[in-house]
Amino acid sequence: MEYDYAEIGLKAGIEIHQQLDTAEKLFCRCPTALRDTAEHTDEFSRYLRATESELGEIDRAAQEEMRLVRRFRYYTYDTVCLVEHDEEPPAPLNPEALSVCLTIAKMLAMTPIEQVHTMRKLVIDGSNTSGFQRTALVALNGTLPGDCRVETICLEEEAAQRVEDETFSLDRLGIPLVEITTAPCMHTPGDVQAVARQIGMVLRSTGKVKRGLGTIRQDVNVSIRDGARVEIKGVQELDLIAEVVRREVQRQVGLLGIRDELRARGASVDPAVTDVTDLFAETQSAILKKAKNILAVCLPGFAGLIGREIQPGRRLGSEMADYAKKCGVGGIFHTDELPAYGVTAEEVARLREHLGIGEQDAVVLVAASRQRAGCAAEQVIIRATMALDGVPEETRRMLEGGSTAYMRPLPGAARMYPETDVFPVSIGAGLWESIETPELLTDRAERFHRDLGLDEALARQMAFSERLLLFERAVAEGVRPVLAARTLLGTIRELARDGVGVAAVTDDEVIGLLQAVEAGSAAKEAIPDVLIELARTAGERARQTPEERVAAAIEAVAPAISAADLEAVVRNVVEEREEFVRERGMGALGPLMGVVMKEVRGSVDGKLVAQALKRELERRAS
């Protein structure tokens, strides 16, 4: 369902996190290479604790994380040093990463900060061994198409990758990352997607950002009038952004509807928790039977609303369950969905009677050890109370399909202090002016179409491809653009899909092969076979030059055939099929093409074969 977004006052902003493809990490000299976790060379474990702030308060998001005492385990590699282990002070800010960040800032028409200070941003979910993420504000106030605006660009270190639960892999920690934050200047789900796409294009235009799943992440901020600011973390697929925004609007509208109805009914939350373990002594419900303690929370006036859908697959009950799960319970039961899960209608009736509540009222059950059940019941009360106020401010995580689940409260603003181990970096006028901005990929696609004769789709595909640089080099070295583009985007990709190890074929070999085709020493049709041969023999004859390797591969799959040889082959083929030729006349040309091409094993251009065949058929006809 589509809403009138102006009417409901949708405001959205995005935060884009993009990994940079630099040689070294942001604060150490380790490579920015990702590793297979099976290759880890060692592991160690740590606890994190939030430091008390000056006001005697611990950050609210941090406090949430501390609810559970957690020990974190880290995998380390031979490509990781003591900086990632939080066992050594950081090296100076990586100048290459700063330069890429400034390039992006300049492309977005931003104003650089005079002197960049690295900060420590408190993060105690275990993803940073130090307990903080190093981050620096680099530039402000950029422009975007439409009336939208980029607020800030920051240069940060990437967090460690979660392997499972409380285990993290240190290969990713410290990879440079830019964080681009827009103003809340988007007013429809489509706007959000378009802005994300535009920024993504700018980032890729630098040629210095990492590609592939997980290298770019989008966080979306959404609020509607009377709703609340909700931050949705980690949307990886660009195509889902609009849907995520749409569903968040739906959720907030749904929660506001529930609020209004609760108020109209005079609903309330009973702060008393009742132990009802004995009521379920004989239950057939596996979960309840297993639990040491079953606690009930009464929600007068909530009946029917806890089970109401607010997002595909999500109900108010799901929100309560998310809060309860922070205490280590598996989930909750509520009367809107009972009888079910082995709980009988008689048991529900007995529960209602025991608690002395009516049909308009709902009950939420939590079942676990005394401590966990108590904690979970308290969380249910907290979340139910929020329902009376509407939409809580939250950080949420995306579920498959674009719905979301509660993660933690929005972090408070005050959770940064200076990284005193890293000196500030001045961005003088000289440095800023020396930053060259690359051509936008959209401009480049247009140029490929206009100047190089690629059709629009191929031009765009080429401009946005990872093989862009190789394409430009091939064209500069005399290869026809269409041949280069079709080989790089078509042939090589198809071979890779068929399991050929084309990744082992070097750029120099690809260029050498394309040049050989242009020089007539190999046929266009032989390209796949020669690539297969180059892949097969990769690593062999290491002392040969790329040209020699290409020549050897061509010789192996398609030995050179002289014009005289070709004539002989053609004559042979035609003679062997004399009757067929007589019957079909010039019409035999098509069917015989394939036969001749097979004989010459693709080492002659199809056009030359066709000419030779045509001449021979004409000679016979006359």
Next chain:
Amino acid sequence: MTGTYITDRDGMAVVKLDTGYNIGVSPGAVHLLERPAPQPAATPVVVQNPELPELAIISTGGTIASRVDYRTGAVTSQFSASDILRAIPELGDIARYRSRQLASILSENMRPSIWQELARSIHAEIESGASGVIVTHGTDTMAYSAAAVSFMVKSPVPIVFVGSQRSADRPSSDNAMNALCSAAVATGDLGEVAVVMHDTTSDDRCAVHRATKVRKMHTSRRDAFASIGMPPIGYVDYPSLEVSLSGEAVRRGTHDLELADDLEERCGLLHFVPGMPPEILDTFEGYAGLVLSGTGLGHVRTEWIPRLSELIAGGTTVVMTSQCLHGRVCDRVYDTGRDLLGIGVIEGEDMLPEAALVKLMWVLAREDDPGTVRALMQENLRGEIRRGSR
């Protein structure tokens, strides 16, 4: 754009923006809007459990607790018992605490006169009933201070030195675990001076090191401290805080309380390097004692012999240790060594150079008979010399 003005540094004004980020801007670009009244820090009082044994925490400058002001980004060290307990509440389950801030200096600015003050403070705390003492100390020179205290104070109760390798403001700091382990040791069965720090890079175990046999062996790692020439005298598991002491560890109550806080400060330690000219020894003219950190079994170049001989004749006690750190000095194997013995250099056995230095300061402050000095330097007084080497 608005924010909080923090300071001027290197010609730039540092401003903390409302988003939390600091930036540096030209001072001319900053306009003061208002000067908010400083907000007093909230300092809830921590109630201590009177049933538990009382420990004294003496701070010298090492930080086991800090507080971050996220409004200004300022990090301040915390020294009062109440502040430390708020930062590391689990300490309250182990003991009750009284605290004393002796000094607030960087470890590298430590000096013998402060070692002496420290020894006197520790003595006073134990005399007034502390069942153990924790000394917080910067890690760079912690081993020197711990060794010095172990000569100056004989104690029936544990005296535990502790610090942190990673700053206490960070959530990952080793401060809390080290502090908890040190409190566990200080309330336990130990009866000597020890250093308690991380045993591995993981937060799983602290090692208890004998003060005269411990050395900082890494610039930055949590497990930088190592016992040299012997295994640690104990371990503390974390988070269970179970203490296990080796058979060698001196037990609580073995010694009576005794203070001997004189030190001869005119002592030096010289690390010999190849080609070092004999004239360098002129610096030590008039010194009461000189510890040499020699090569291998305990050597310096042959050209040093005459000048060293003059120094010794002039009244300087010269003790040889090895820059190998591991193993025992033996100057009877090679000619140079025999020459050194011939002019009166004392073999420092398997003492660490730093331990030998503070021991020499302590011995020379009490004895001036060269024979007695030599005998004491070669006798094991505080576990600094072992019968057999490893």
